[in-house]
Amino acid sequence: MTKVFEYAVIGAGIAGASVAAELAGDAPVVLVEMESHPGYHTTGRSAAMFAPGYGPQPVRALTRASADFFCSPPEGFSEVDLLSPRDVIMVARSDQTDALDDLIAELASEAAVERIDAQDLRDRHPLFRAGYAEAGMLDRGGSEIDVNALHQGYLNQFRQRNGQLYTKFEISDLTFDGEVWHLTAGTEVIRAAKVINAAGAWADEVGQKAGAERIGLVPMRRTALTVEAPEGVDIDVLPLVVDIDEEFYMKPEAGRLLISPANEDPMAPCDAQPEELDIAFCIDRIERAFDIQVRRIKTKWAGLRSFVPDKSPVVGFSVKAPHFFWLAGQGGYGIQTAPALARCATALISGHPVPQDILKEDLDLSSLSPKRLVTSAK
Structure with a gap:
């Protein structure tokens, strides 16, 4: 050439x-x-x-700075909307509220976030297990990206x-x-x-x-899986929930629940695959936080997220x-x-x-x- x-x-x-x-x-x-x-x-x-x-x-x-592009991409760029609105909730147990309040204070001048209490959390996400969460941070500016x-x-x-x-x-x-x-x-x-x-x-x-x-x-493996949602709950309207210390997250995904232990496992660059231990951690953390039982995993995968210090x-x-x-x-x-x-x-x-x-x-x-x-x- x-x-x-x-x-x-x-x-x-x-x-x-x-x-x-x-x-x-x-x-x-x-x-x-x-x-x-x-x-x-x-x-x-x-x-x-x-x-x-x-x-x-x-x-x-x-x-x-990317918001305008997502909301109004160039003509012909995509036949579908790039964003679908979905609230984001950062959730904290009683031992995590200091970290939650620190984040809210840090974001006060940047984003429309608010602190919500345990009852508001359960009103917005009825799958929260009673007594698990003390408070949360609601971010109404969130969306899912296609x-x-x-x-x-x-x-x-x-x-x-x-x-x-x-x-x-x-x-x-x-x-x-x-x-x-x-x-x-x-x-x-x-x-x-x-x-x-x-x-x-x-x-x-x-x-x-x-x-x-x-x-x-440093490439870091993150594991994710999808599981069946509980019957009788309209999961499509539920927010994305992220633990304030990033110990897990959960969000609706095509009629199921996408869950992750939010792990960051350092490893060499590779075709990352999920580890059984990470899957076990994920299920344990999700079942502690939410009133659900994971009986069957529909899909599972892993990917690499690469960070500098x-x-x-x-x-x-x-x-x-x-x-x-x-x-x-x-x-x-x-x-x-x-x-x-x-x-x-x-x-x-x-x-x-x-x-x-x-x-x-x-x-x-x-x-x-x-x-x-x-x-x-x-």
Whole structure:
């Protein structure tokens, strides 16, 4: 292949697909994916919510900055709504109320959240076990995200802008010759002026191939399962419930209940599979909190959520490898922040100012830069 692309994006999950679509509006872009289809790993296994009060401050800022896109995507982007409203409740036992009150105070200036008592919790979610919860935080700004519609929308936009997608392209060598990058997979070689590393759990490995700094990325397995809902309860109107210390979450899912122990088990990048112990923990925590009995598991799966130590995304050019851009470490927030993160990254990559509608959400770009991780490691 003799063509030189302006940009090569590695990884066709939501991060790679969204930034590739944005970049393709102005220059030749190639998107490479090691699997047979995009989104096989984390994106395709996500039970994503749009939750403005979820995550560290930079994530919350990016989530708010993504709201307009989710509510009003570009014409033709999706045939269905990207968001379906669903309240979010962070719940606390009596021994967790300090953490709950701290979060409410932190979010007071950002989101329309309110503290609700045990009776209000049970009124809003009749499956709560009596005596379990002391209080909760209600966030009426939550919604479910149609992950597939979002991902496919970006991929379609990328194709419409003449972007080229290569699947089954597992990079064995990544070198810079002083002018362009050479991405090698078997006998195939792609050349590009700039590389965007959106390789998810494999991002640190890709960075090492490029001679970039390590960012301390840790893939963490999270397990989820769906179970039958109790009879006589209209689960479709129930909120998403998340334990304040993230020991579990539960939400309606296509007539069933999706439950998770909200585990974060460090592991090497892989095709993550659920562990029986995590499933047991999940069922135990759910049955303690809710008046339900899990008799049969309908489906079970696991995915990798990859974090750096401060749990904020890594967005910016490498301090070591020339023309090599990090777009990694989105953790469990990659779906809800994708629109703003893609636009922010595109501006930084192309040397343009970051859009003001993103910056006005109190986003400090230094909180995303890979430089912060290199400095903190010294």
